[in-house]
Amino acid sequence: MPELPEVETIRRGLEGFIKNAKITKVKIFCDKSFIGPKELVESKKVLALRRRGKALLIDLEGGITMMIHLRMTGQLIFRSDNDSFAGGHPTDSFFTELPNNQTRVEFELENGKLFFNDQRKFGFVKVIETTEVESDKFIKSLAKEPWDMTFDEFKKNLMRHKTQPIKATILDQKVVAGVGNIYADESLFYAGVHPKRETGSLTDDEIEKLLEGARKTMQASIDSGGSTMKTYVKADGTKGDYLRLFAKVFRREGEPCEKCGTEIVKIRVAGRGTHICPRCQKEQR
DNA sequence: CTAGGATCCTGTCAGC
DNA sequence: TGCTGACAGGATCCTA
Helix, strand or coil, X not given: CCCHHHXXXXXXXXXXXXXXXXXXXXXXXXXXXXXXXXXXXXXXXXXXXXXXXXXXXXXXXXXXXXXXXXXXXXXXXXXXXXXXEEEECCCHHHCCCCCCCCEEEEEEECCEEEEEEECCCCCEEXXXXXXXXCCCHHHHHCCCCHHXXXXXXXXXXXXHXXXXXXXXXXXXXXXXXXXXXXXXXXXXXXXXXXXXXXXXXCCHHHHHHHHHHHHHHHHHXXXXXXXXXXXXXXXXXXXXXXXXXXXXXXXXXXXXXXXXXXXXXXXXXXXXXXXXXXXXXXXXX
């Protein structure tokens, strides 16, 4: 679930709390959630937080990097006596007592605790050498981020999948990094392209719009703070839906399209729940 | 190489 | 109430 904007928001938020802090102890509650020896992490200071696509990279002293992928339901929650920061899959674990039954890894730092929670256990923390990050199989296979990609490059990557529905193609991290189910739907709506359209049938104009849509929708989400504690809580303190801050179609089925008033509908494309405006995004051109 | 489908895991929700 | 199946903001592995 956490896509590029969510991970970037976590990176920025966490940086203020754990950069330059020393990790004193690592507690692993679920073995499959932590890959590599935890001893390489303990007693190391955090030097920097980076991101590639949906992967968070935490560089430590001694040439060690922790790669964290939240997949569908991962969250990172920092707690200290004075501060609290949470991001990722938004649930009440942002506020409740931790560790809880969904806590997979707990990092004790000099200045607080960092919890890696993950309901479905698809996410992971992986310990690698900093020099090995670029050659890691997952990182290596990633395409560029939408902001770093030219039209020609995007088109070339898209056209490797001419017969696939366009939605499946843009969810492929080897085509463009960071796009997940939310921003796929939002980008396609922005471009006025139906998600079932064959990738090979898109015009240059539509491809241009799609790239622009990915950039704009993800930037808007980063600007609004992604799925962090702050956006999960409404002004009155009750639980809110951060998607409503920027999503035009995602989880808005039954509501009128912002552009034309037609009812947004939910369909299934490439095995994923998909949200469209049937008027703005025609299947037939 | 790509395409399509199953799979990892847990929780929630709709329908009977 | 209890059961069952579908589904979920992701990515990989397998087979064709």
